[in-house]
Amino acid sequence: MQEYLLIFRHEDGQKQASPEQIQEWMKQTMDWIGTIAAKNKFVGGNGLPFEDAKVVRAAAEGLLVTNGPFGDIKETLGGYIIVKADSVEEAVEFAKGSPVLQGVGNSVEVRKIASGDGIH
Amino acid sequence: MASIKMGTEQLVPHLFRTEFRKITAMLCRNFGLEYLGDSEDIASECFLAALETWPYKGVPANPSAWLFRVAKNKAINRLRREKSRREGEEGERRREEGEGGEVEVYMELPRVQDDELRMLFAVCHPALSAESQVALALRVCCGFGIDEIAGALLAGKEAVNKRLYRAKEKIRTEGIQLELPEGAELINRLQNVLITIYLLFTEGYYSETNNELIREELCFEAMRLAYSLTELKETNQPEVQALMALFCFHASRFPARKSATGNWVLYSEQDTSLWNRELITKGAQYLHRASVGQYVSRYHLEAAIAYWHTHQVDSPEKWESILELYDQLMKQYPSQVAALNRVYAVYKVHGSELAIESAEKLRLIKSPYYFMLLAELYWEQDNLHARISLNKALELAKTDADRNFIHKRLLSFNYEE
Numbered sequence: 346m347q348e349y350l351l352i353f354r355h356e357d358g359q360k361q362a363s364p365e366q367i368q369e370w371m372k373q374t375m376d377w378i379g380t381i382a383a384k385n386k387f388v389g390g391n392g393l394p395f396e397d398a399k400v401v402r403a404a405a406e407g408l409l410v411t412n413g414p415f416g417d418i419k420e421t422l423g424g425y426i427i428v429k430a431d432s433v434e435e436a437v438e439f440a441k442g443s444p445v446l447q448g449v450g451n452s453v454e455v456r457k458i459a460s461g462d463g464i465h
Numbered sequence: 466m467a468s469i470k471m472g473t474e475q476l477v478p479h480l481f482r483t484e485f486r487k488i489t490a491m492l493c494r495n496f497g498l499e500y501l502g503d504s505e506d507i508a509s510e511c512f513l514a515a516l517e518t519w520p521y522k523g524v525p526a527n528p529s530a531w532l533f534r535v536a537k538n539k540a541i542n543r544l545r546r547e548k549s550r551r552e553g554e555e556g557e558r559r560r561e562e563g564e565g566g567e568v569e570v571y572m573e574l575p576r577v578q579d580d581e582l583r584m585l586f587a588v589c590h591p592a593l594s595a596e597s598q599v600a601l602a603l604r605v606c607c608g609f610g611i612d613e614i615a616g617a618l619l620a621g622k623e624a625v626n627k628r629l630y631r632a633k634e635k636i637r638t639e640g641i642q643l644e645l646p647e648g649a650e651l652i653n654r655l656q657n658v659l660i661t662i663y664l665l666f667t668e669g670y671y672s673e674t675n676n677e678l679i680r681e682e683l684c685f686e687a688m689r690l691a692y693s694l695t696e697l698k699e700t701n702q703p704e705v706q707a708l709m710a711l712f713c714f715h716a717s718r719f720p721a722r723k724s725a726t727g728n729w730v731l732y733s734e735q736d737t738s739l740w741n742r743e744l745i746t747k748g749a750q751y752l753h754r755a756s757v758g759q760y761v762s763r764y765h766l767e768a769a770i771a772y773w774h775t776h777q778v779d780s781p782e783k784w785e786s787i788l789e790l791y792d793q794l795m796k797q798y799p800s801q802v803a804a805l806n807r808v809y810a811v812y813k814v815h816g817s818e819l820a821i822e823s824a825e826k827l828r829l830i831k832s833p834y835y836f837m838l839l840a841e842l843y844w845e846q847d848n849l850h851a852r853i854s855l856n857k858a859l860e861l862a863k864t865d866a867d868r869n870f871i872h873k874r875l876l877s878f879n880y881e882e
Contacts, residue, residue, distance in 0.1 A: 361509075361610065361611055362509070362513075362610065363482075363609065363610020363611070363612060363613055364481035364482045364484070364485040364508075364509070364512055364608050364610065365479065365481065365482050365608075365609075365610060365613065366610060366612075367481055367509075367512040367513065367515075367516055368476060368479075368480060368481040368482070368512070370516060371476060371481075371512075371515065371516050371519060371520065372476060374516070374520040375476075375519070375520045375524075377520075378520055378521070389521070390520075390521040391517075391518070391521050391522075392516065392517025392518055392520075392521065393517070394513075394514070394517055424517065424521070426521065
């Protein structure tokens with residue numbers, strides 16, 4: 346059993362969501378995490394607000410500080426969860442259920458977390 | 466994680482919609498109605514903050530208190546930024562050196578009922594146009610989003626945004642305050658408030674949108690607002706009781722108005738076992754309480770008409786009373802809908818000949834409902850004329866539900882022939 350990091354990115358910057366819509370997203374996200382937790386494979390997670398997000402980059406002329414992870418794309422929501430999975434395929438299956446993926450252009454990145462046991 | 470039962474929390478339905486209007490009203494009371502736009506922004510940001518935490522850490526034991534705390538912090542942060550911008554670099558320097566500059570903010574906690582009534586009266590200020598009042602009421606008194614308002618009012622999103630923007634500008638320039646007027650001014654403004662609530666309800670009840678959910682929610686929001694007026698002594702006037710009665714009678718027929726396939730069901734063909742008896746009883750209680758004082762408002766008349774419609778059996782007394790009430794309504798508060806409905810009552814009391822005569826005088830040649838009514842009246846004596854009327858109605862009909870209804874009617878006329 347390995348731990349995987351699922352990072353989701355939401356690039357819908359323009360849309361003004363209504364309270365009802367946000368509540369619907371909330372419900373879907375809770376349901377998604379709930380199904381993973383029901384299999385006892387949810388380790389933890391958190392939201393990553395894009396407000397005040399910065400990236401520090403090493404450029405030829407020195408360190409460059411820019412807004413947001415990508416700069417051009419206006420992201421509004423992000424987050425990560427850590428799951429336990431027997432294989433990357435299983436982790437990908439978990440990722441596919443993320444409500445974030447209902448929006449075209451959004452993504453969930455699946456990354457194995459080094460366990461330090463030298464097997465991975 | 467052990468303390469959180471993931472996935473088992475249930476959020477109260479419409480929690481965010483409800484909290485939106487409470488938070489917005491609370492912020493406006495503390496900072497002034499000129500900050501309505503900022504208050505809305507902050508309220509929305511609170512839900513995004515919740516979306517960034519609750520799914521992972523669990524829903525807090527008291528979600529409302531959590532949201533209010535976040536709203537308060539966000540408002541204070543915004544004020545600090547605003548203040549430091551105003552004070553410029555001087556203020557920035559003093560703050561860095563630890564000299565004063567701290568923002569003193571005392572925020573009063575929500576006084577929900579009070580806040581919401583004040584907001585309703587502010588939104589219904591006569592300086593705002595009727596259509597602005599309805600859109601703004603949906604936004605800040607009901608917590609609807611732009612998409613939902615556009616859907617409910619059958620308007621484009623851009624148009625709704627513009628309407629809301631202009632209304633908020635007006636609030637600023639006119640210096641409209643978040644307060645309950647007093648004495649005669651309160652009774653005056655109450656007229657506007659009731660018209661707006663009435664429009665909200667009729668938007669839901671007769672709206673041409675095909676979204677059934679939005680329609681009923683509009684009606685229930687209107688009922689909630691009217692109910693809040695009955696809870697305060699100053700606003701609990703007989704006409705408020707009459708309006709509640711009218712809403713209860715209308716809402717009692719919600720389940721019977723549409724068939725399983727989503728088509729309209731004519732009043733005379735409704736399954737009366739689907740009528741909500743509890744609401745009918747409630748409506749009768751409100752109507753009884755409304756019957757004090759001398760003044761007969763349009764809500765009194767319309768509620769009385771709606772009351773008679775809750776009687777299942779067609780008695781002469783029923784339709785004579787309805788006709789008499791429509792006569793009064795037309796004299797005091799004439800409208801197209803009332804005129805058409807009055808003709809139907811004429812038909813029930815005096816027969817089709819006199820009804821056709823009354824109908825033809827109306828000449829509402831742009832209304833599909835006018836021709837639908839004519840078709841019903843003509844059917845008994847002149848089915849060619851009836852069919853021509855239905856075809857005209859079909860040309861004028863704007864919604865699928867109306868078109869389906871007319872098609873069905875045309876078919877049944879053919880069969881009966």
